[in-house]
Amino acid sequence: MRFVAMPTEAARAYRAGGPDANGQPPERAVSDGMGNPCRHCLAMIPQGAGMLVLAHRPFSTLQPYAEVGPVFLCADDCPGGCGTGLPAMLASPDYILRGYGADERIVYGTGGVVPRDRIEVRAAEIFADPQVAFVHVRSARNNCFQCRIDRQGGRPESGGQPPHPRDI
Numbered sequence: 001m002r003f004v005a006m007p008t009e010a011a012r013a014y015r016a017g018g019p020d021a022n023g024q025p026p027e028r029a030v031s032d033g034m035g036n037p038c039r040h041c042l043a044m045i046p047q048g049a050g051m052l053v054l055a056h057r058p059f060s061t062l063q064p065y066a067e068v069g070p071v072f073l074c075a076d077d078c079p080g081g082c083g084t085g086l087p088a089m090l091a092s093p094d095y096i097l098r099g100y101g102a103d104e105r106i107v108y109g110t111g112g113v114v115p116r117d118r119i120e121v122r123a124a125e126i127f128a129d130p131q132v133a134f135v136h137v138r139s140a141r142n143n144c145f146q147c148r149i150d151r152q153g154g155r156p157e158s159g160g161q162p163p164h165p166r167d168i
């Protein structure tokens with residue numbers, strides 16, 4: 001499986017002051033070093049580093065299941081964090097994992113809170129259902145979107161979707 005970060009094109013658009021999912025420019029803040037995970041490099045934003053706070057919709061289609069929520073992003077360029085290992089930013093004791101179909105709607109029965117060290121095991125279990133196209137990792141307490149998990153060699157647009165107004 002592959003952990004998929006926010007597409008670089010979307011991160012660039014936000015850094016350039018482009019509108020977030022609520023049509024507003026990203027807010028600028030400074031990381032306190034505690035719990036500000038960047039959804040592009042998938043690492044914690046270091047203390048004192050500039051960051052953006054914005055509303056992000058991590059779906060490519062507009063439909064009732066396409067939730068919008070707050071995310072942090074390094075204010076300056078950072079490397080894309082897609083990869084096969086558990087991202088460094090996933091430092092909390094547990095997370096919500098939830099499967100979505102190719103139509104980007106929740107596959108009911110897949111959602112639940114999972115200990116951090118079982119994320120990959122649970123994702124593999126969720127992917128055993130062929131209806132599941134991808135999995136979301138969300139914070140267990142606040143439901144904030146963290147990153148997506150694809151099957152290895154999954155969706156061709158993984159991590160590199162072209163800029164699209166509905167996707168940022």
Ligand SMILES: [Zn+2]
Pocket residue numbers: 038039040041042043073074078079
């Ligand atoms: Zn970053």
